[in-house]
Amino acid sequence: MNNPVTSIKLVLLGEVAVGKSSIVLRFVSNDFAENKEPTIGAAFLTQRVNINEHTIKFEIWDTAGQERFASLAPMYYRNAQAALVVYDVTKPQSFIKARHWVKELHEQASKDIIIALVGNKIDMLDEDPTERKVAREEGEKLAQEENLLFFETSAKTGANVNEVFLKIGENVPLKQAADGSNNGSGLNVRRDNGWIWQTRLIQPRKPLTVAAESLVVLITKVHISFPERFRTEYGGVAAWAVNLCKTVSWNQP
Amino acid sequence: MDQEKVDTDYDVIVLGTGITECILSGLLSVDGKKVLHIDKQDHYGGESASVTLSQLYSKFKQNPPSKEDREGKFGKDRDWNVDLIPKFLMANGELTNILVHTDVTRYVDFKQVSGSYVFKQGKIYKVPANEVEAISSPLMGIFEKRRMKKFLEWISSYKEDDVPSHQGLDLDQNTMDEVYYKFGLGNSTKEFIGHSMALWTNDDYLQQPARPSYERILLYCQSVARYGKSPYLYPLYGLGELPQGFARLSAIYGGTYMLDTPIDEVVYADDGKFEAVKTKLGTFKAPVVIADPTYFPQKCKSTGQRVIRAICILNHPVPGTSSADSLQIIIPQSQVERKNDIYIAIVSDAHNVCSKGHYLAIISTIIETDKPHVELEPAFKILGPIEEKFMGIAELFEPKEDGFKDNVYLSRSYDASSHFETMTDDVKDIYFRVTGHPLVLKQRKDPEQE
Numbered sequence: 001m002n003n004p005v006t007s008i009k010l011v012l013l014g015e016v017a018v019g020k021s022s023i024v025l026r027f028v029s030n031d032f033a034e035n036k037e038p039t040i041g042a043a044f045l046t047q048r049v050n051i052n053e054h055t056i057k058f059e060i061w062d063t064a065g066q067e068r069f070a071s072l073a074p075m076y077y078r079n080a081q082a083a084l085v086v087y088d089v090t091k092p093q094s095f096i097k098a099r100h101w102v103k104e105l106h107e108q109a110s111k112d113i114i115i116a117l118v119g120n121k122i123d124m125l126d127e128d129p130t131e132r133k134v135a136r137e138e139g140e141k142l143a144q145e146e147n148l149l150f151f152e153t154s155a156k157t158g159a160n161v162n163e164v165f166l167k168i169g170e171n172v173p174l175k176q177a178a179d180g181s182n183n184g185s186g187l188n189v190r191r192d193n194g195w196i197w198q199t200r201l202i203q204p205r206k207p208l209t210v211a212a213e214s215l216v217v218l219i220t221k222v223h224i225s226f227p228e229r230f231r232t233e234y235g236g237v238a239a240w241a242v243n244l245c246k247t248v249s250w251n252q253p
Numbered sequence: 254m255d256q257e258k259v260d261t262d263y264d265v266i267v268l269g270t271g272i273t274e275c276i277l278s279g280l281l282s283v284d285g286k287k288v289l290h291i292d293k294q295d296h297y298g299g300e301s302a303s304v305t306l307s308q309l310y311s312k313f314k315q316n317p318p319s320k321e322d323r324e325g326k327f328g329k330d331r332d333w334n335v336d337l338i339p340k341f342l343m344a345n346g347e348l349t350n351i352l353v354h355t356d357v358t359r360y361v362d363f364k365q366v367s368g369s370y371v372f373k374q375g376k377i378y379k380v381p382a383n384e385v386e387a388i389s390s391p392l393m394g395i396f397e398k399r400r401m402k403k404f405l406e407w408i409s410s411y412k413e414d415d416v417p418s419h420q421g422l423d424l425d426q427n428t429m430d431e432v433y434y435k436f437g438l439g440n441s442t443k444e445f446i447g448h449s450m451a452l453w454t455n456d457d458y459l460q461q462p463a464r465p466s467y468e469r470i471l472l473y474c475q476s477v478a479r480y481g482k483s484p485y486l487y488p489l490y491g492l493g494e495l496p497q498g499f500a501r502l503s504a505i506y507g508g509t510y511m512l513d514t515p516i517d518e519v520v521y522a523d524d525g526k527f528e529a530v531k532t533k534l535g536t537f538k539a540p541v542v543i544a545d546p547t548y549f550p551q552k553c554k555s556t557g558q559r560v561i562r563a564i565c566i567l568n569h570p571v572p573g574t575s576s577a578d579s580l581q582i583i584i585p586q587s588q589v590e591r592k593n594d595i596y597i598a599i600v601s602d603a604h605n606v607c608s609k610g611h612y613l614a615i616i617s618t619i620i621e622t623d624k625p626h627v628e629l630e631p632a633f634k635i636l637g638p639i640e641e642k643f644m645g646i647a648e649l650f651e652p653k654e655d656g657f658k659d660n661v662y663l664s665r666s667y668d669a670s671s672h673f674e675t676m677t678d679d680v681k682d683i684y685f686r687v688t689g690h691p692l693v694l695k696q697r698k699d700p701e702q703e
Contacts, residue, residue, distance in 0.1 A: 064504035071510035073297050073497040075360060
């Protein structure tokens, strides 16, 4: 099946040693390295995820340590569509730093960036629940105030790690990404309360009579709860529209 | 948390985050050297940075307008990335080569520049980029075009070890003027080749051996052939992305970055060799330091050249360019009775360097009189109405010594040329002096293919 691919630039932020790279390693290779050295050499990892009929390719940018002395380049935030702000649930200082990064993202990054707040290292609480120094409620509160996704994870056990990326994938506006890197398919996707609107631009085999620029637009509306097979094969409630105007509004199928 | 626990010993310390220093830092980190890279300013790029409009105002104007006035006229500050030094990349040039080999192209997107134009008798004309354009171009008469074609065929077929292809010319013995004579090229064609293709800024090259001119013309032709419209590429979000991209490369390979960290003192050993720098974050040692001229002014001298640059904001495309979103205009010296050419580099919102509907034009030339701003008049006339203008004069510096004596290796100021070829020469030269071996570019591993 040839799914349309949407590339998403995702940036990682958080204090040193909260497990940013470990979360990515778990997500990308389902692996974990004890006492991992600070990041060197691999600061651009990619991973593909299928969500509904769409393949999302995460391009994950690591800070490469440049955040240590306030030396993160504007390039880092440029065009980032998603960000992971990570803290360590056993280190209150790292949660303070997470607040700082959320603020920085609001200032530096694009307005519609999707930010996930991630409290990592929950595996440490299994051994000793008193290790927890940042209450779950604190994280939830910050997430609610700043309109962030919120998760508590363990890169070590893998708990909740994939969920973070899947949730981001579901929330990313696919339309925008399709416009950029994957224009060929002419696919637009809009989400509305569980319903997925797809607008697909079809190049007519023969030029239409009225105007050479005429476009045929296929609009499909499917509900997210429909089974995967049903969605791909029958396309839900389909409607053909022949648009003979030169201007096609992509946002309003 | 670990900010206090910084290593104090490095293989190389690099001062300044201009593009020259950042490329060197990246290359040395990839080589496995432990690099500490410091900038006294709080942003990347040094002299080769791209700045926002508010930064531009505070740099050039004593009474900048209020935020409300500025945003009312020019839109949001973050939409602006204005280059301080105008340059384009030659599509087939050495910087492109370095970018591709180091994979820094992953972090920076490029666009082709729409055209190169040349000023002749009061008007601007597009420099032909293909045969069709060449045939229809009014820049040359029909007979001259034939001679020009013969000349270009000689350039493209010239092979070092194939003597007949030399057509009796010796690149190291014959001057460029003699080459022109051989092909019977007239003065206006000479001017066209020398200034629009070889990109010489004055006529000194005519009496020098032909080889450098041959190499420049070949580079120009190969660069045009690569993408079609012009020989130039330009990065989205401005030239300032380049130093950032190479800094990221360096960081990925273990380089440590400290911005906003002035150098309080440079420490030398008893034998006069560089030993350490003292900063607010501590003292850092390395056997070698690489820096831009601003960090060691006493070890630099003036090249005797001064460059005037005028950054102009327009709200219209340049007249006579078919509304091109980006272009270069060359005003050859002889057309305006000067010794040095005037360059204009124009980019626009298509490159994410200014807010919608605006164009940025940067005029530059080597100063010849004591009224440098008057020297730019012919360029202002070409541009039409100008919304805002920022003018600055830069003296060009070069190191006094090669760095072997004290292990202080200094880069040169960015010159008046319209591309990065002299900058990459400087990079390779410093790399050779620091490491003792010439730069050999190797392809980075692609993590996706592993």
